[in-house]
Amino acid sequence: MNERELFQIGEVARLFHISVGTLxxxxxxxxxxxxxxxxxxxxxxxxxxxxxxxxxIRYLRALDMPLDRIAAFLQDRDxxxxxxxxxxxxxxxxxxxxELELIERKLxxxxxxxxxxxxxxxxxxxxxxxPARTIAFLKKQVEPQSHLDLExxxxxLDREEERAAVFPGKVGVGLSASALEKHRFxxxxxxxxxxxxxxxxxxxxxxxxxxxxxxxxxxxxxxxAPAYYEKLMCFLKERRCRPTGFxxxxxxxxxxxxxxxxxxxxxxxxxxxxxx
Numbered sequence: 001m002n003e004r005e006l007f008q009i010g011e012v013a014r015l016f017h018i019s020v021g022t023l024x025x026x027x028x029x030x031x032x033x034x035x036x037x038x039x040x041x042x043x044x045x046x047x048x049x050x051x052x053x054x055x056x057i058r059y060l061r062a063l064d065m066p067l068d069r070i071a072a073f074l075q076d077r078d079x080x081x082x083x084x085x086x087x088x089x090x091x092x093x094x095x096x097x098x099e100l101e102l103i104e105r106k107l108x109x110x111x112x113x114x115x116x117x118x119x120x121x122x123x124x125x126x127x128x129x130x131p132a133r134t135i136a137f138l139k140k141q142v143e144p145q146s147h148l149d150l151e152x153x154x155x156x157l158d159r160e161e162e163r164a165a166v167f168p169g170k171v172g173v174g175l176s177a178s179a180l181e182k183h184r185f186x187x188x189x190x191x192x193x194x195x196x197x198x199x200x201x202x203x204x205x206x207x208x209x210x211x212x213x214x215x216x217x218x219x220x221x222x223x224x225a226p227a228y229y230e231k232l233m234c235f236l237k238e239r240r241c242r243p244t245g246f247x248x249x250x251x252x253x254x255x256x257x258x259x260x261x262x263x264x265x266x267x268x269x270x271x272x273x274x275x276x
Contacts, residue, residue: 006036006045016054031057031071065089102198109196117252117265120217125235128215130269133208136201137192142173144188144222153191170194172250173222175229177243180270183233185226190246211245211271220264221251232270245271 013020026032027044032054034044046054053074060070065085073085144150150171173188195201214235216228229247236242248269258264 005047007047009034009044009046012046012054015051016058018058026054026057026067029067029071031067031074060085063089064093105198106196113252117217117267120265122217122219122265125214125216125232128213128269130211130213130271132210134195134199134201134205135192135208136195136203136205137190139189140191141187141189142191143186144173150191170196170250172248174246174248176246180229180233180243180247183230185229188249192248194248194250208245211269212273213248213269213271215267215269217252217265217267219262219266221254221261221266222249225249225266225268228268229270232268236270236272240275241272242275243270244273247271 007015009020009023013023023032023044027034032046032050035047035050036045037043038045056074057070060073061067063086069085073081138153138156140153142150142153150173170193172192172194174190174192175185176189179185179189193201195205214232216232218224218228233243249266250269251264251266253263253265
């Protein structure tokens with residue numbers, strides 16, 4: 001073998017802007033074995049005839065093609081085969097793009113909710129129009145004293161889902177309009193999961209119409225909620241209004257995000273209409 005036609009592994013790594021470790025990994029997988037290995041020093045050498053081979057590997061890796069599929073192609077190179085591989089990889093990339101777009105929307109939703117909670121005026125009742133929404137729910141009486149008391153209900157909501165739909169800021173509890181009118185603020189009668197438009201949920205769901213709500217946000221968790229329900233009901237009474245649906249009480253910032261209880265924020269939404 002003419003050593004002038006050969007390049008040491010370090011030279012090849014520099015020429016192709018990859019690491020020596022990557023070349024050794026390709027060798028281990030059988031993708032690209034050295035043209036020559038010095039029996040005394042163990043130095044690995046590659047020939048220029050292997051450069052095209054290595055360039056093909058780099059090109060397909062740049063397309064995010066798995067190494068095992070690249071190896072299969074290199075063992076049986078064919079135009080029709082590479083066309084099929086590229087089509088399949090294109091379809092995979094499109095699926096990943098859609099998944100990443102979904103994740104991006106979910107991140108935007110959660111960031112918006114957190115930023116709103118952190119900047120909201122607390123302890124002040126406001127009237128807000130809420131768009132139509134979809135929830136997953138359990139009709140179940142619960143009296144949570146801490147965030148741990150809802151864990152079992154959350155698992156019941158989430159148990160059939162392949163992807164995590166439950167995360168902080170989406171799980172809430174509610175009281176019926178009847179219970180609210182009787183000023184009965186415990187126990188809660190409903191555990192629900194507020195679904196994003198991007199969520200695909202297998203369990204029981206309910207489409208809520210657009211609602212006008214009296215909304216209050218306050219520091220603390222569910223243990224502080226009864227006093228705020230009382231304020232909300234007084235607010236409605238003064239305006240000759242009544243609750244028209246179940247309340248939505250969500251702890252937006254809690255132990256799942258911080259151990260600092262002074263930063264907890266809970267929101268209560270109470271749908272209402274004028275008395276007839």
